[in-house]
Amino acid sequence: MREKILNDIKSALEKGNREGVVKHTKAAVDAGIEIRDILNNGLIAGMEIIGNKFKANEVFIPEVLISAKAMHAGMSLLEPHYVKCGIKPIGKVVIGTVKGDLHDIGKNIVSMMLKGACFAIEDFGIDVPPQKFVDAAKVGDVDIIAMSALLTTSMNAMRETINALKNSGLRDKVKVMVGGAPITQEFADSIGADSYARDAAVAVDKARELLSKG
Ligand code: B1M
16 A cells, blocks of 8 residues: 555656646645655655656656645645644754755755744745855754755755855854755865755754754
C-alpha cells in the first residue's frame, strides 16, 4: 500500500500531472504514511527521475517546469504537518536562492523543515542579490542567513554575499549557512561560511548547532 501510493506520486510528478500529485499526496497523508517518507520517497524521488531525464535530454525545460509546479502543489499539502510550533520561535533565519539562480524546490524544503523546527523564516525567494541579505542582517534580529544554489555558475554569489557582509561590518552579527546540489563542505569552508548542510534534515541540525554557538 505504502509503496503503491509513493509510486503513484512519483509517476504523477514525472508526468507533470499536478492533480495526480495532489490526489496521491493527500492519499498518502490520509493513509498515515510518515510525512518525511512522502517527501523523500514520493516527491523528491519523483523530481530525481525528472532530473535524470533532463540530464539525458529526454525531457526539456517546459516539462521540468510543469513538474516543478506539481512538486510545489504536493509540498504545500505537507507543510501544515511540519509546522506545529508554539508562539515563540527559537531563532530567525533569512533564506533565499542566490543571485542568478531560479531553482527553489530545495530551498523551499529547507525553509519548510526549519519552520517545522520552530525557526521564524523570512523567505526572499529566488535570484536574491547580496545586498538584500546584507540589508536583512542590518535589521538586527536575524540569526542565520541561509543561501541555496543549484548552479555551478551561481555558487560564487554566495562568496559575494559573504564578502558584502564583511565589507558592511556585519559578518560577525550573523551566521551563514549554505547548501544546494553543487555545494560541498570544502566550498563552504573556502568562502568562509559558518555551516554547510547537504540536505534539509541536516540543515535543521546545523541551524540548531549555529544557534547554540551564539
Ligand atoms: Co535546472 N538545472 N536549470 N531547472 N534543474 C539543474 C540544477 C541541473 C543539475 C540539471 C542538469 O543539467 N543535470 C543543471 C545545473 C548544472 C550545473 O550547474 N551543475 C540545471 C540547469 C543547467 C538549468 C538551466 C541553466 C537550464 C537552461 O536554461 N538551459 C536553467 C537555469 C535557470 C536559472 O536558475 N538561472 C534551469 C532551469 C530549471 C527550471 C526553472 C526549469 C527548474 C527549476 C524550477 C524551480 O525550482 N522552481 C529546474 C529544475 C527543476 C532542475 C532539476 C531537474 C531539479 C532540481 C530540484 O528541484 N531538485 C535539476 C536536476 C537535478 O537536481 N537532478 C536541475 C530537487 C530538490 C529537492 O533538490 O534542490 O538539490 P535540491 O535540494 C536539496 C539539497 O540540495 C539541499 O536540500 C534539498 C532537499 O533535501 N539544499 C540545501 C538545497 N538548498 C539548500 C540550502 C541549505 C541546505 C541544504 O542551507 C541554506
